[in-house]
Amino acid sequence: xxxxxxxxxxxxxxxxxxxxxxxxxxxxxxxxxxxxxxxxxxxxxxxxxxxxxxxxxxxxxxxxxxxxxxxxxxxxxxxxxxxxxxxxxxxxxxxxxxxxxxxxxxxxxxxxxxxxxxxxxxxxxxxxxxxxxxxxxxxxxxxxxxxxxxxxxxxxxxxxxxxxxxxxxxxxxxxxxxxxxxxxxxxxxxxxxxxxxxxxxxxxxxxxxxxxxxxxxxxxxxxxxxxxxxxxxxxxxxxxxxxxxxxxxxxxxxxxxxxxxxxxxxxxxxxxxxxxxxxxxxxxxxxxxxxxxxxxxxxxxxxxxxxxxxxxxx
Numbered sequence: 001x002x003x004x005x006x007x008x009x010x011x012x013x014x015x016x017x018x019x020x021x022x023x024x025x026x027x028x029x030x031x032x033x034x035x036x037x038x039x040x041x042x043x044x045x046x047x048x049x050x051x052x053x054x055x056x057x058x059x060x061x062x063x064x065x066x067x068x069x070x071x072x073x074x075x076x077x078x079x080x081x082x083x084x085x086x087x088x089x090x091x092x093x094x095x096x097x098x099x100x101x102x103x104x105x106x107x108x109x110x111x112x113x114x115x116x117x118x119x120x121x122x123x124x125x126x127x128x129x130x131x132x133x134x135x136x137x138x139x140x141x142x143x144x145x146x147x148x149x150x151x152x153x154x155x156x157x158x159x160x161x162x163x164x165x166x167x168x169x170x171x172x173x174x175x176x177x178x179x180x181x182x183x184x185x186x187x188x189x190x191x192x193x194x195x196x197x198x199x200x201x202x203x204x205x206x207x208x209x210x211x212x213x214x215x216x217x218x219x220x221x222x223x224x225x226x227x228x229x230x231x232x233x234x235x236x237x238x239x240x241x242x243x244x245x246x247x248x249x250x251x252x253x254x255x256x257x258x259x260x261x262x263x264x265x266x267x268x269x270x271x272x273x274x275x276x277x278x279x280x281x282x283x284x285x286x287x288x289x290x291x292x293x294x295x296x297x298x299x300x301x302x303x304x305x306x307x308x309x310x311x312x313x314x
Contacts, residue, residue, distance in 0.1 A: 171187075
């Protein structure tokens with residue numbers, strides 16, 4: 001769904017998440033246990049003769065991690081599941097800090113071919129540099145932290161006249177007393193002042209509300225004039241997976257509803273997710289399956305885990 005994709009894109013603009021206890025890349029992805037790789041496929045569901053029929057599965061993405069939980073690769077594929085859209089290979093220094101990303105991508109995407117990272121004395125990343133195939137530096141992002149070590153600003157800067165790789169804008173975050181994100185805003189400099197920028201999406205800011213278990217229960221989109229564009233309300237299972245999200249328009253009327261069912265492996269990671277489409281016709285409401293996501297998850301062996309834990313203990 002567009003709403004879900006938009007939210008994901010905004011949240012993951014940040015490659016680093018700083019909190020009281022820094023999570024591993026694997027944990028940030030919502031995975032449990034010593035996951036080594038995860039291959040995701042999707043299949044569209046058609047309704048024929050009032051029965052759901054699953055179409056052929058298509059490859060969506062492949063991710064790999066090392067035993068400590070650092071991400072090693074992340075590859076995304078097109079809607080047919082055949083051609084690579086983009087792929088990242090993560091490179092770390094001896095202390096485990098991410099220092100470089102090697103990026104593969106289709107020629108139709110204006111993406112960096114390499115990203116490098118600079119750190120401050122506290123070990124926090126303060127700059128991301130974007131290089132294209134000929135080695136030219138074309139853009140960068142600057143990361144700024146508050147006194148609690150939380151990433152509250154990211155400034156994106158284009159170093160070439162036409163900003164096709166990096167736009168010139170600022171992402172600003174606010175946090176609650178627990179260090180959780182409660183607001184994300186995108187701003188653009190106008191006459192030396194940062195002003196709301198919606199990038200033609202009609203909203204420039206997200207506001208997040210959390211439930212008693214720490215899951216985001218409400219997401220509110222704010223327009224540049226500070227009025228509400230739309231909002232959504234979500235409920236979760238005990239593992240934190242969304243099981244229902246209701247999307248509302250500006251007038252507070254329901255625009256869409258998403259429902260999700262899961263099947264889990266022994267580690268608690270879902271291996272199957274069914275997305276249900278909300279249908280509201282002639283005063284009747286029903287949900288029918290729209291898409292299935294399958295995840296093939298490989299774990300590190302007991303021996304590999306024991307070796308890592310023994311080495312880590314030293």
